[in-house]
Amino acid sequence: MKEYVFRDPVHGDIPVRDPTVLALVDAPEMQRLRRIRQLGTSFISYPGAEHTRFAHSLGVYHLMGRALDLLQARAGVALEPEERALGVCAALLHDAGHGPFSHLFERLTGRSHEAWTERILTSPSTTVHQVLRDRDPTWPAAIADLLAGRGGPPLLHDLLSSQLDVDRMDYLLRDSLMCGVSYGRFDLDRLLSCLTAVPGEGGPRLAVTAKGQGAAESFILARYFMYWNVYFHKATRAAEVILYGLLRRASDLVRAGAAPDPLPGALAALLAGREPDLADYLALDEVDVLAAVKAWTRAPDRTLADLSRRVLERRLLKALPLRAAPDPDQLRAVRERVASLGFPDPEYYVQVDRADNVAYSYYLSPAAGGAQPIWIASEERGRLRVEEISARSVVLQGITERAVTRHVLFVPAEAREAVLPLVQRQLLFDL
Amino acid sequence: MKEYVFRDPVHGDIPVRDPTVLALVDAPEMQRLRRIRQLGTSFISYPGAEHTRFAHSLGVYHLMGRALDLLQARAGVALEPEERALGVCAALLHDAGHGPFSHLFERLTGRSHEAWTERILTSPSTTVHQVLRDRDPTWPAAIADLLAGRGGPPLLHDLLSSQLDVDRMDYLLRDSLMCGVSYGRFDLDRLLSCLTAVPGEGGPRLAVTAKGQGAAESFILARYFMYWNVYFHKATRAAEVILYGLLRRASDLVRAGAAPDPLPGALAALLAGREPDLADYLALDEVDVLAAVKAWTRAPDRTLADLSRRVLERRLLKALPLRAAPDPDQLRAVRERVASLGFPDPEYYVQVDRADNVAYSYYLSPAAGGAQPIWIASEERGRLRVEEISARSVVLQGITERAVTRHVLFVPAEAREAVLPLVQRQLLFDL
Amino acid sequence: MKEYVFRDPVHGDIPVRDPTVLALVDAPEMQRLRRIRQLGTSFISYPGAEHTRFAHSLGVYHLMGRALDLLQARAGVALEPEERALGVCAALLHDAGHGPFSHLFERLTGRSHEAWTERILTSPSTTVHQVLRDRDPTWPAAIADLLAGRGGPPLLHDLLSSQLDVDRMDYLLRDSLMCGVSYGRFDLDRLLSCLTAVPGEGGPRLAVTAKGQGAAESFILARYFMYWNVYFHKATRAAEVILYGLLRRASDLVRAGAAPDPLPGALAALLAGREPDLADYLALDEVDVLAAVKAWTRAPDRTLADLSRRVLERRLLKALPLRAAPDPDQLRAVRERVASLGFPDPEYYVQVDRADNVAYSYYLSPAAGGAQPIWIASEERGRLRVEEISARSVVLQGITERAVTRHVLFVPAEAREAVLPLVQRQLLFDL
């Protein structure tokens, strides 16, 4: 049996032995994830954040295998070999549908990457589909169902997509390492070894033993800290809003019949609000977007060209954190002031970033409508007792079910001084 | 200038250049801390927790130097060289008064180690006193005042003894490493580099910049996790209660005129509730206590001998976690049951451990009477703003000012089954 | 004084305070290094090896500052503030001239990146030049001289470019982390704190104290291990040879007047063997090369299109390690066999990779003509004694001055079985 070993900054050796898994890794649809960054525009602010969705996918695959092996060995969860294989393949493929700067395009077009993942799995034209089908004709649909939460063993779905999934485990550790911060670290080994299964509707569900409560709490807190110190950091958001402004400008030009040149087909379709062909979509990656941005620095449209140069040279918009959102009059006044300073299209340069614009939760109890929460399993006088973690945890009280709002006004550095008086009453400055 | 470098598992190289510091390290009063463990009895449950107060003292010294250097370089805090030297010497000496299994003897005798630290500093007979006096005749008293909070620059006192002191920084990292857990880790480098000073009564006080709020929050949470997962862990407590029972038995024998043999003078005094001479106290360390325990395994008093063997062979009492404290009738019944199983002196074998028996706080706001809290300094529209951290922090809401109660009944393993029915109604079992 | 803090996976916080340094970081010529990977094609084999020359440049800047500060504080080396500033700017800029897949183009064109660095420094058109000149009119030339070894304090040159330079220190740690291996780790803190200066021609030269010999030895060994386990690993070389074959094909087409389309100007010039304008060269990065490779998958030239697809989908050539280089007859036979299997242009698909093709040395003593070696400074009976490290070191005996040869024949996977019998006598297989 031949084994291929990937070397990974987060997990060290990631051995692959199943030929199906190796064929999936080598499929062009997965290889393209090498050209799509895990954290989108964050590399602009964090010099190390160049890690890709490909590396993350391998990490999630690896953690799924470790979790299933430990569930079997330590918690006695019975698992058929083919069920395990299905689980690790689903983990590997969970992000297959992501496009370049995925979240930006989702905001721009309202279409989600999950739909693309499903098309990749179920279209006979993709190598991913063919490899899965050759292994087992039921697998393409089974994995699509599993990822969408429409079927399959609930335990696998919990591991793939819940508030305790291996996706979060990998990205917290990976993003933390690559961004050079320690906020996202938690005790992975301990958390994995305390996983267990409890009876649930449709089969066993994922839970954590009472001994693992501390590890689970610090996993949730790691996510909380990553949100507030990295994902929502003003430097991260500054990088995202400027690329968003640029793409919105390009989109407006495309829709107005003044498409900038060059413009790969799939990118044109996305910017025009149309859905590209699967083949075109799969040909698109961040190389194309960045190549376009490089070319657009010489575009006749002054705003497009200026924004492109700003992205490439990291001349980002400046953040003005606000105690409350600017009202429409304020926003209009800010845009006029910015326009008066030589920005003919101020709507692309003046942006309000709200934390709740972004769908997220560091942890949500079921009452707050979150994904499958984290269950703690204990034994009391011989009876199994299963409680939702926030009901048992003092330290999580502060962050569970709490609505978060945070407003940042972004303006060009050149306009910052002139804009300040217009938002002075709700300004929040930090050292 | 000659330099001596200590190698430390937590901080790597700890260079010492000041001859006064090196002379203090070499003083017999400090060298004895090599024979006193940082975590008392925890080594019985955590095989790695053999680290000493000597290593911890070097670590605190090192962190004080780093903190003062960073405050000067990055926050512009002006510090005289002699003030810095005084600060690092105070840090090195802060635990000088600890005796063997210090907290146990404090419980047994009601006397605190701080009083011994002060005697060591101010008694002309100690090498520590002589070294300090030769450097500057005012230093022995100045360091005693600084440690007691009676005088000296408030900034130094905050660094030595507050909820943001370098003592906590060192012990969280050291205990975490040696106990083989990751709960106590926080981003030390970041926390240190975000220290700053704000105007206060009597001079600048310690604070953290707004950029460091995340690091300070995770420092507080590290302490919370260490309390609940290590310091209050039932295995830790089991080790402590059995040695406590043994020392109480020895104490009762001494007071009854039946002192076990051998018994070093200072230990006899402590067990009799008398205060030993300073010289005798300084001659006492954990070698003596353990040597006595080894000898007591052959003592004529059956209970003393049995408890001694249990300590040495790690046959600890068993923990029964309870939802509420046992009432006096329950406790009497438990002791009778244990006595009936062949334990003539059940009061030493049956112990109730309450978390609030132990003075601690993972974090206390000023309203809750804690030590100097953590201040966050930010700048808003040109004005310095200083807020207590829990007022700014969502994640700390759950653990600030919250009273904690936790009850564990400890009984001999042989009696566990027989005792269970007596406390069944408030029993709490974990997987 | 405002401070900007970069967060780095290797070094944690990298604070920048000098406005000149910050302006250099923000210069377009440096920002483009974000689009040039440190390890060229290695990301194809090591999923984490996406780190850029920009992050490496920041790391080298940071290490230079740490080294100079420690030399001053611990070894008493006197350094003017402006000399320190010059040193850290030179460190930041040392790789400014690198282009996309730099070593490949150096092989293809015979031109070195050092010449481009010099042009960037000395051309009045670059922002880098302007920023330096505004700080001090002598700096552009001074830094160019320093990097080229033509002048300036020898100590700075040793730190920038010798067998003990901060460049190697950063890349060993960075490449090791990102490739997910531990081979490149050495004790950075210890090595830095043992740096010292000894009298030399033209001023003090860099050396290591005798206490640091162990740290210096393991630094050299880290480089040895990285060469043999990563840089020369057959997976690394497989990625490089296929891109090299592709670029050589493109180059041959350009020279034959059949330039593939699209082809950015600077890339066309490089492929044609001409030297592009500085502005064009600076506009070129790996985005352009990868965008071209993506476009070439649809090129009319079958070989170019096929090689492009192989690069993007990681269908690399297969390695056949050989005990000795294939002789010309063997090589001709291999190419004919490969051609017969449907590869019309076998010279691009069959390549012999020799370790000594690549200029390197893990460590070379002066006798072997290496860069400035590592000197160990000790004191014997009051006299300074300076010895070259390999003269003092038992453990380095094996790897100093030893010529290394290693031959790998690369062929398409489809042709491997057919080629095997042709090289069987010198074949070296590993488990």
Place this chain on the structure above:
Amino acid sequence: MKEYVFRDPVHGDIPVRDPTVLALVDAPEMQRLRRIRQLGTSFISYPGAEHTRFAHSLGVYHLMGRALDLLQARAGVALEPEERALGVCAALLHDAGHGPFSHLFERLTGRSHEAWTERILTSPSTTVHQVLRDRDPTWPAAIADLLAGRGGPPLLHDLLSSQLDVDRMDYLLRDSLMCGVSYGRFDLDRLLSCLTAVPGEGGPRLAVTAKGQGAAESFILARYFMYWNVYFHKATRAAEVILYGLLRRASDLVRAGAAPDPLPGALAALLAGREPDLADYLALDEVDVLAAVKAWTRAPDRTLADLSRRVLERRLLKALPLRAAPDPDQLRAVRERVASLGFPDPEYYVQVDRADNVAYSYYLSPAAGGAQPIWIASEERGRLRVEEISARSVVLQGITERAVTRHVLFVPAEAREAVLPLVQRQLLFDL
């Protein structure tokens, strides 16, 4: 099935499930290893080196389990469950016979700890023997044979005691961590996952796959660096020679009928050169030795009292590194000089420490008579090829089979200046 988890600074969680293993851990003979340090006197120089043989034994047990599991899963080595259980028990017990400051007593008495291990295993009076016998009557003898190399599967013996054994793997990592140095680190995960088995006399033998050569080389080098930077460091040796001098003085007094008081029976026997009863030996640990040293500070014998105080207060002898051993005349002169300075018994204060006094090898090829060497297994043209690692390794050339000599003269600090001229010609000074 109940599981007990030990938390370890080196390996994290060490789960134990086999009741036999747990009973062995809890046996008094193993619990006493908590009171015996892994590195003997090194704690005097390295403040963190307090780790015990108990923690090391758990680590070796853990690594044996991991190695056997990986050999089975990755290299396909067939292993009966009982064979695995025997192997991990042997690993746990391999150091059971060590006494306090074991190597010192071995030098003093010429008796080895291995003989004691065998007595513990085979004497019906020990709990270890009883636990093993209850599991399987053949186990006590089988484990004794395995450890002594007299029988049992060669693969298990190689893992227990060869130049690639799990004993070395644990102690290098543990000593390195606790001494606060990085020299002893190697890639444990990689090394373990590259273990394999090759056909040998009497059954499969341990080997490393060719892919693991780098990991094996750096494992050997880690040992080399630990020897020269920690185990043979003059600070380590200074701590050992002074305790050796003290024990030799005590031994001479005992033999002269002037035994110091107190003196536990087993210690008296050892100092008198007699073999104590097994029970007495097992009652002896470092608590007794240190308690004796504390009491001896008040001994009537002036030399014994003085050396005892020096040990407790870390006033060690000073090291004078020499190019060549002192000749008898020199040594006599040095002793006379030291005596003239007020040391009536100079033979205890003047000691020559030679590296080759100590039995060790960082790596020895079979030709040099080392323990079972490290074999590298590769496949060449379908045939297994097994080579001794130093035959394949360039980097090991320097340190294989090389005799090492190193001489350090230790004298009291007070006598250093006076002694210097007597050894000036062969003096070696370091910065």
